[in-house]
Amino acid sequence: MTERAAAPARPTAPGTADRRFLEELGIRPVINVAGSVSRLGGTSLAPEVVEAMAAASRSFVPLVELQAWAGRAIAEATGAEAGCVASGAAACLFLASAACLARFDPAVMDRLPDTTGIPNEIVVHRAHRNPYDHAIRAAGAKFVEIGYLGPANPGTRRWQLESAISERTAAVFYPAARTLGVLPLSEVAEIAHAHGLPVIVDAAEMLPPVENLRRFIAEGADLVAYSGGKAIGAPAASGMLAGRRDLILSATAQQQDMYVRPASWPGPQGGDSARLLPDPPQQPIGRIVKVGREEIVGFVVALRRYVERDHAPEVARWRTIADRIAAAVNRSGGAEAEVLIDHTVSIVAITVSGSEPAEAAADLIAKLRGQEPRIWAGEDYIDEGRVALNVQHIRDDEVDVVIARLEELLGTA
DSSP, X not given: OOOOOOOOOOXXXXXXXXXXXXXXXXOOOOEEESOSOGGGTSOOXXXXXXXXXXXXXXXXXOHHHHHHHXXXXXXXXXXXXXXXXXXXXXXXXHHHHHHHHXXXXXXXXXXXXXXXXXXXXXXXXXXXXXXXXXXXXXXXXXXXXXXXXXXXXXXXXXXXXXXXXXXXXXXXXXXXXXXXXXXXXXXXXXXXXXXXXXXXXXXTTOOSSTTHHHHHHHTTOSEEEEESSSTTOXXXXXXXXXXXXXXXXXXXXXTSOOOOOGXXXXXXXXXXXXXXXXXXXXSOGGGGGOOOHHHHHHHHHHHHHHHHSOOHHHHHHHHHHHHHHHHHHHHXXXXXXXXXXXXXXXXXXXXXXXXXXXXXXXXXXHHHHSSSSOEEEBOTTGGGTEEEEEGGGOOGGGHHHHHHHHHHHHTOO
């Protein structure tokens, strides 16, 4: 059994050389209690990830070889046949859609997002629709919805999925976040596979726990997209697509530099991959989500680190910090706080007193951001009149700063 790595060291504290350097550039860092959100740049990078990216930036390596190397690491971590790296989870969904639409037809690759004359429908539960599915539609796919919404949702039935599948269907799309009234992924995969169709899973925010790296492939998914710049600890502009080798190779080919002749084309990941696509497309649609060697190398180092290390100490640390903050808020008398657990991450949910809860929550968020050092809280529960403090990225010496600011704003400082 491989020995697990130690828990990650905490990032450099504010006030040190890193923060001063950014401030000299005119950049104002914030205390992050919003979590691994793209609007704050994702996650923080471990030193070994930064070192790997720096080393990659000083050397030149064929991207075909790097993607093949990354694909092996992704396959090992997820149990999939293959994998590739792209510029984020949305980029991976975009490439997954393009792969299901074009497969290995260079003429179709050449004209996406024009899908005239080819199967271009992707079936999705109506309850699974969300703003991020732009990435699926951008490749040229058209959604066909099944099921219902609302509190009277009777739950989706097998026949609804069966009846939505036709000769125009290219794939089925399945966001993995828990959703009421939808068929389980294993059943969706069973039905889709009976019709020869692949299933694309959006698992962008399904880590932690680390077990979810293998869960969706095991349940029958053909392509699974994960964010790199969240729990994995990879660069913000990275993500991975894991799944069936043929579809992964199509996805990989559609983001690569295709200024090549057929005679010198090594295939999307070298080896025998050129056999599946002997005549390369010419700068396909995925070029808009291409990824650099620094991101590929940084992603793989971060992924291996995420799989190998013991996550229990950081989970315990998150809970301890959340309990401290919640206790301070509850002592203030100006708000109530409880600790929620979301994918093993502790979140302090603060309900502010007032006749208009949502406005009161928005006001507290604005005040936290309005002073130095700025504290960036989450807006996940704002419509419920609550402020979300995700402690995943707070540094040890920032905890007292957050508590003091909350006490000041809530009336007990």
